[in-house]
Amino acid sequence: MNKTGNWKEHFNVDKDLEVKNIRSYFKCSKCGSKTKAPQKTKRLENKLCKNCFGKKRDNRKNQLNELTGSQWATLSKSVMEYSGTRPEKQKIHGAAFPLSFVEHHISTYSKRGETIFDPFLGVGTVSEAAEKLGRKSIGIELNPEFVKLAKKDIKNLKNHKIICDDVRNSKKHIKDNSVDLIITSPPYATLLRTIKGNFAYKWREHSDLNVIKNPPPYSSEKKDFGNLTYEEFMDEITGVFKDNYEILKDNCYSVWVVKDYRDLKNKVPYVNFHSDIIKAAQLSGFLLWDIRIYDQTKYRPLVVLGYPSRNYYLNMGHSYILIFKKHIVSKLKRKKT
Ligand SMILES: C[S@@+](CC[C@H](N)C(=O)[O-])C[C@H]1O[C@@H](n2cnc3c(N)ncnc32)[C@H](O)[C@@H]1O
Numbered sequence: 577m578n579k580t581g582n583w584k585e586h587f588n589v590d591k592d593l594e595v596k597n598i599r600s601y602f603k604c605s606k607c608g609s610k611t612k613a614p615q616k617t618k619r620l621e622n623k624l625c626k627n628c629f630g631k632k633r634d635n636r637k638n639q640l641n642e643l644t645g646s647q648w649a650t651l652s653k654s655v656m657e658y659s660g661t662r663p664e665k666q667k668i669h670g671a672a673f674p675l676s677f678v679e680h681h682i683s684t685y686s687k688r689g690e691t692i693f694d695p696f697l698g699v700g701t702v703s704e705a706a707e708k709l710g711r712k713s714i715g716i717e718l719n720p721e722f723v724k725l726a727k728k729d730i731k732n733l734k735n736h737k738i739i740c741d742d743v744r745n746s747k748k749h750i751k752d753n754s755v756d757l758i759i760t761s762p763p764y765a766t767l768l769r770t771i772k773g774n775f776a777y778k779w780r781e782h783s784d785l786n787v788i789k790n791p792p793p794y795s796s797e798k799k800d801f802g803n804l805t806y807e808e809f810m811d812e813i814t815g816v817f818k819d820n821y822e823i824l825k826d827n828c829y830s831v832w833v834v835k836d837y838r839d840l841k842n843k844v845p846y847v848n849f850h851s852d853i854i855k856a857a858q859l860s861g862f863l864l865w866d867i868r869i870y871d872q873t874k875y876r877p878l879v880v881l882g883y884p885s886r887n888y889y890l891n892m893g894h895s896y897i898l899i900f901k902k903h904i905v906s907k908l909k910r911k912k913t
Pocket residue numbers: 669671672673695696697698699700701702716717718719722741742743744760761762763794799800801802
């Protein structure tokens with residue numbers, strides 16, 4: 577309080593109110609409507625009515641994709657389901673992506689004209705989605721039968737290279753810093769050989785769900801990652817991540833779909849596969865950026881697991897979508913922090 581005891585004078589409240597209450601009348605510079613705005617506001621400065629001021633566009637350049645702000649938000653859910661038809665070639669393969677899953681991630685992490693790479697191409701869902709969305713693509717697949725199926729659906733094989741080779745030769749085919757996004761799903765070490773038949777066998781007769789069967793082993797080829805022991809697989813997959821890191825441009829993303837599993841033949845109740853994949857990626861320089869849960873419960877009917885023993889198991893109805901980034905902070909920024 578000041579000497580005179582007038583607190584209003586001390587804080588200049590009346591003067592502030594006076595200024596705030598003065599409103600100027602003007603014509604909106606956008607729509608021409610008559611309007612008024614309080615002094616010292618951006619709206620008055622820019623001569624905009626309330627409506628036009630609210631509709632002001634965000635003119636910052638989208639550096640990552642071609643989504644609007646609301647699409648950007650809608651596609652950012654951390655739990656997703658991907659429905660969609662499974663064409664014949666996907667049924668033959670047994671573990672192909674739903675097209676909608678690939679479209680979602682291509683739209684999020686790339687722009688038209690950019691190049692998407694799948695080091696384990698399978699029957700080419702990534703090439704197909706890339707062509708549909710106006711991107712280029714490169715895919716590597718060991719099994720010639722899958723390569724044939726992948727090529728069948730692609731109109732422009734110039735923009736979509738499909739290479740039949742071992743993923744370990746990726747750097748022979750692809751230049752460093754030339755790829756804008758990686759989307760893939762690796763074969764799961766000995767998973768395909770260790771899981772027991774079809775999980776759904778018991779409740780099949782009670783279910784009208786379109787059951788996803790466990791895929792058969794891809795081949796008996798020694799080079800096939802699906803035929804390696806878990807330890808060998810982790811060594812080799814670290815090598816794949818290292819090559820991918822060099823092939824990928826700076827500040828671009830790499831999306832991997834994996835599922836944990838049980839190796840009950842060897843009495844291992846839970847194989848924490850997704851954590852080991854994260855470690856392999858980190859060893860190779862990638863930064864773990866996000867994890868999205870891929871909810872597949874609709875397509876995996878419940879099975880009685882362990883009943884009535886003390887071994888109570890969950891029905892695993894989800895996969896992990898692991899999102900890594902080749903995150904390069906510029907030296908300038910690093911100095912500041
Ligand atoms: C999970 S599947 C990928 C399916 C694919 N996302 C799709 O939509 O069709 C993994 C693929 O990796 C292939 N593969 C296994 N070992 C490989 C290797 N050494 N080099 C390249 N591809 C390999 C398998 O033949 C299999 O098709």
